[in-house]
Amino acid sequence: MIFLFSVVVGAPVEVTGHTGESLNIRCTYKSGYESNPKYLCKGACIYGNRIIMVKAGSPAEDQRFSLSDDTTARVFTVTITDLRAADAGQYWCGVESTVTDVYSEILVLVKQAEPSYFSTTETNPQSSSITVTDQNKSTDLVPVAGGLGSVLLVLVLCSGTFLILKKRKRKSGTALDQQNVPHNTEVGDQIFTCRASEIIVH
The missing domain is CATH 1.20.5 (Single alpha-helices involved in coiled-coils or other helix-helix interfaces)
Incomplete structure:
Protein backbone atom coordinates (compact mmCIF):
# COMPACT_ATOMS: atom_id res chain seq x y z
CA MET A 1 0.00 0.00 0.00
CA ILE A 2 1.37 3.41 -0.98
CA PHE A 3 0.83 6.70 0.74
CA LEU A 4 -2.37 8.78 0.43
CA PHE A 5 -2.90 11.18 -2.45
CA SER A 6 -0.89 9.14 -4.97
CA VAL A 7 -1.65 7.82 -8.44
CA VAL A 8 -1.00 4.20 -9.44
CA VAL A 9 -0.65 3.58 -13.17
CA GLY A 10 -1.16 0.19 -14.84
CA ALA A 11 -1.11 -3.38 -13.53
CA PRO A 12 1.81 -4.93 -11.63
CA VAL A 13 4.70 -6.05 -13.83
CA GLU A 14 6.79 -9.14 -13.00
CA VAL A 15 10.52 -9.06 -13.65
CA THR A 16 12.63 -12.22 -13.22
CA GLY A 17 16.39 -12.43 -12.70
CA HIS A 18 19.06 -14.90 -11.56
CA THR A 19 21.41 -14.60 -8.61
CA GLY A 20 24.79 -13.14 -9.46
CA GLU A 21 23.52 -11.56 -12.66
CA SER A 22 22.19 -8.09 -13.55
CA LEU A 23 18.52 -7.15 -13.65
CA ASN A 24 16.95 -4.19 -15.48
CA ILE A 25 13.67 -2.70 -14.28
CA ARG A 26 12.03 -0.51 -16.93
CA CYS A 27 9.61 2.15 -15.71
CA THR A 28 7.51 4.09 -18.21
CA TYR A 29 5.87 7.46 -17.60
CA LYS A 30 3.58 9.80 -19.51
CA SER A 31 4.47 12.93 -21.42
CA GLY A 32 4.98 16.01 -19.26
CA TYR A 33 7.06 14.19 -16.61
CA GLU A 34 10.37 14.23 -18.48
CA SER A 35 12.02 16.71 -16.09
CA ASN A 36 10.47 15.33 -12.89
CA PRO A 37 12.72 13.38 -10.47
CA LYS A 38 12.39 9.59 -10.67
CA TYR A 39 13.12 6.95 -8.04
CA LEU A 40 12.59 3.32 -7.05
CA CYS A 41 11.34 2.38 -3.61
CA LYS A 42 10.92 -1.05 -2.06
CA GLY A 43 8.01 -2.39 -0.03
CA ALA A 44 4.89 -0.47 0.89
CA CYS A 45 6.48 2.87 -0.04
CA ILE A 46 4.51 4.72 2.63
CA TYR A 47 5.01 8.49 2.73
CA GLY A 48 7.42 9.41 5.48
CA ASN A 49 8.77 5.84 5.67
CA ARG A 50 9.80 5.05 2.13
CA ILE A 51 12.75 2.81 1.39
CA ILE A 52 14.17 4.53 -1.68
CA MET A 53 16.72 2.25 -3.29
CA VAL A 54 17.88 4.76 -5.87
CA LYS A 55 16.88 8.26 -7.01
CA ALA A 56 17.89 10.26 -10.06
CA GLY A 57 20.64 12.73 -9.29
CA SER A 58 21.53 11.12 -5.95
CA PRO A 59 24.00 8.35 -5.15
CA ALA A 60 22.38 5.12 -4.01
CA GLU A 61 23.24 3.69 -0.61
CA ASP A 62 23.53 0.27 -2.22
CA GLN A 63 26.01 0.75 -5.05
CA ARG A 64 24.45 -2.20 -6.90
CA PHE A 65 21.49 0.04 -7.82
CA SER A 66 21.71 2.65 -10.55
CA LEU A 67 19.14 4.74 -12.46
CA SER A 68 19.20 6.14 -15.99
CA ASP A 69 16.45 8.22 -17.60
CA ASP A 70 15.66 8.24 -21.33
CA THR A 71 13.44 11.30 -21.63
CA THR A 72 12.96 10.78 -25.37
CA ALA A 73 11.40 7.35 -24.90
CA ARG A 74 9.96 8.42 -21.53
CA VAL A 75 11.44 5.38 -19.78
CA PHE A 76 13.75 5.30 -16.80
CA THR A 77 15.66 2.11 -16.08
CA VAL A 78 16.89 0.84 -12.73
CA THR A 79 19.74 -1.67 -12.96
CA ILE A 80 20.56 -4.06 -10.12
CA THR A 81 23.95 -5.76 -10.41
CA ASP A 82 25.03 -8.91 -8.55
CA LEU A 83 21.40 -9.86 -7.94
CA ARG A 84 20.68 -11.56 -4.61
CA ALA A 85 17.79 -13.60 -3.24
CA ALA A 86 17.05 -10.79 -0.76
CA ASP A 87 16.37 -8.44 -3.69
CA ALA A 88 13.13 -10.26 -4.49
CA GLY A 89 9.88 -8.55 -3.58
CA GLN A 90 7.62 -5.60 -4.33
CA TYR A 91 9.00 -2.37 -5.78
CA TRP A 92 7.46 0.89 -6.95
CA CYS A 93 8.64 3.05 -9.84
CA GLY A 94 8.00 6.59 -8.62
CA VAL A 95 7.79 9.92 -10.44
CA GLU A 96 7.65 13.00 -8.20
CA SER A 97 4.93 15.56 -8.83
CA THR A 98 3.85 18.81 -7.20
CA VAL A 99 0.50 17.37 -6.17
CA THR A 100 0.77 13.55 -6.06
CA ASP A 101 3.55 11.16 -7.07
CA VAL A 102 2.85 8.69 -9.84
CA TYR A 103 3.61 5.01 -9.21
CA SER A 104 3.76 1.76 -11.12
CA GLU A 105 4.13 -1.56 -9.30
CA ILE A 106 6.99 -3.98 -10.03
CA LEU A 107 7.33 -7.53 -8.66
CA VAL A 108 10.90 -8.83 -8.73
CA LEU A 109 11.44 -12.60 -8.79
CA VAL A 110 14.93 -13.99 -8.15
CA LYS A 111 15.95 -17.51 -9.18
CA GLN A 112 19.13 -19.44 -8.49
CA ALA A 113 21.62 -19.29 -11.33
CA GLU A 114 21.96 -22.52 -13.28
CA PRO A 115 25.29 -24.32 -12.63
CA SER A 116 27.74 -24.50 -15.50
CA TYR A 117 29.60 -27.69 -16.38
CA PHE A 118 33.17 -27.39 -17.66
CA SER A 119 34.84 -30.59 -16.40
CA THR A 120 33.05 -32.77 -19.00
CA THR A 121 34.33 -30.73 -21.92
CA GLU A 122 37.87 -30.80 -20.53
Missing part, protein backbone atom coordinates in the same frame (compact mmCIF):
# COMPACT_ATOMS: atom_id res chain seq x y z
CA THR A 123 38.05 -34.60 -20.30
CA ASN A 124 36.88 -35.25 -23.87
CA PRO A 125 40.13 -34.11 -25.57
CA GLN A 126 42.14 -36.43 -23.29
CA SER A 127 40.08 -39.49 -24.17
CA SER A 128 40.29 -38.73 -27.89
CA SER A 129 44.07 -38.28 -27.72
CA ILE A 130 44.44 -41.72 -26.12
CA THR A 131 42.43 -43.27 -28.93
CA VAL A 132 44.60 -41.63 -31.57
CA THR A 133 47.76 -42.89 -29.85
CA ASP A 134 46.47 -46.46 -29.84
CA GLN A 135 45.61 -46.25 -33.53
CA ASN A 136 49.10 -45.00 -34.38
CA LYS A 137 50.69 -47.91 -32.53
CA SER A 138 48.56 -50.44 -34.38
CA THR A 139 49.33 -48.90 -37.75
CA ASP A 140 53.08 -48.90 -37.00
CA LEU A 141 53.01 -52.69 -36.58
CA VAL A 142 51.72 -53.28 -40.12
CA PRO A 143 54.97 -52.57 -42.04
CA VAL A 144 56.99 -54.50 -39.43
CA ALA A 145 54.83 -57.59 -39.87
CA GLY A 146 55.08 -57.27 -43.65
CA GLY A 147 58.88 -57.10 -43.49
CA LEU A 148 59.12 -60.21 -41.30
CA GLY A 149 56.88 -62.13 -43.69
CA SER A 150 59.10 -61.23 -46.62
CA VAL A 151 62.24 -62.38 -44.78
CA LEU A 152 60.65 -65.71 -43.84
CA LEU A 153 59.55 -66.28 -47.44
CA VAL A 154 63.10 -65.68 -48.73
CA LEU A 155 64.53 -68.07 -46.14
CA VAL A 156 62.07 -70.82 -47.12
CA LEU A 157 62.87 -70.42 -50.82
CA CYS A 158 66.62 -70.47 -50.16
CA SER A 159 66.32 -73.59 -47.99
CA GLY A 160 64.25 -75.40 -50.62
CA THR A 161 66.66 -74.51 -53.39
CA PHE A 162 69.61 -75.70 -51.29
CA LEU A 163 67.96 -79.06 -50.57
CA ILE A 164 67.10 -79.64 -54.26
CA LEU A 165 70.65 -78.86 -55.37
CA LYS A 166 72.04 -81.14 -52.65
CA LYS A 167 69.84 -84.06 -53.76
CA ARG A 168 70.84 -83.59 -57.40
CA LYS A 169 74.51 -83.55 -56.42
CA ARG A 170 74.12 -86.81 -54.49
CA LYS A 171 72.35 -88.52 -57.40
CA SER A 172 74.96 -87.39 -59.92
CA GLY A 173 77.77 -88.58 -57.64
CA THR A 174 76.24 -92.07 -57.25
CA ALA A 175 75.77 -92.45 -61.02
CA LEU A 176 79.40 -91.51 -61.67
CA ASP A 177 80.66 -94.09 -59.17
CA GLN A 178 78.60 -96.88 -60.79
CA GLN A 179 79.62 -96.06 -64.36
CA ASN A 180 83.33 -95.53 -63.56
CA VAL A 181 83.95 -99.26 -62.79
CA PRO A 182 86.64 -100.21 -65.45
CA HIS A 183 86.22 -103.30 -67.70
CA ASN A 184 89.41 -102.44 -69.54
CA THR A 185 91.76 -99.54 -69.75
CA GLU A 186 90.45 -98.08 -72.99
CA VAL A 187 86.85 -98.16 -72.01
CA GLY A 188 87.71 -96.64 -68.64
CA ASP A 189 89.46 -93.73 -70.26
CA GLN A 190 86.53 -93.11 -72.56
CA ILE A 191 84.01 -93.22 -69.74
CA PHE A 192 86.13 -90.86 -67.62
CA THR A 193 86.44 -88.42 -70.46
CA CYS A 194 82.72 -88.53 -71.14
CA ARG A 195 81.73 -87.98 -67.56
CA ALA A 196 84.20 -85.20 -67.12
CA SER A 197 82.73 -83.38 -70.10
CA GLU A 198 79.24 -83.81 -68.70
CA ILE A 199 80.30 -82.32 -65.42
CA ILE A 200 81.85 -79.36 -67.20
CA VAL A 201 78.67 -78.85 -69.21
CA HIS A 202 76.43 -78.94 -66.18
